[in-house]
Amino acid sequence: MRMILAAIGMAFATAAHAHHAPSGFTYEPYCCNGDGDNGDCQRISSKTVRHREQGYEVTLLPGDHRLATRRHVFLIPQAQTRESPDGSYHLCLFPNEDTVRCFYAPPGRGR
Template identity: 60%
Template sequence: MSGFKYDSYCCNGNNHTGDCQRIPTRNVRITSGGYEIILKPGDHRLVTRTHDFQLPQSEARRSTDSEYHICLYPTEDTLRCFYAPDMGF
């Protein structure tokens, strides 16, 4: 994750203990309305049960490293920020 920085609004903590981290591409599905993000325990350090987040494309922040990242705050139930690479359309 060299050089990738989270917006200060999004992330509490650091890359090892904070609420933001990169998530596997397999967890993200592009839909007609934006994104469906499914997280299971092990996909993010804060997740203890399965979550299915829906997010409009307009609310995604741009990822500068071509990876998906998610910030969960104040609990694992709240998607605070989601970073995605350009959709390409």
């Protein structure tokens, strides 16, 4: 029983640790799965992002995000956008490349 509880505790502790953006801020645990080398969150170029009246349009091509294997166009409502503490755009895709889990935008961009 103790081993089972210990295993469960380790699983929760591991899941609660998110990785860091290149600038050093930590992605929220809800958003992030993995680490800086294979995680689903990463900084994306501002060239992939267009501000729209209701939020953002993010167009990814292979290479724009480590998980993107084909072209994607995501429409992300302003209400679902998180503030980026480093002034860059960041995108978290989970559980696959077709699903935006979290999107971070610089402060003041469309807010």
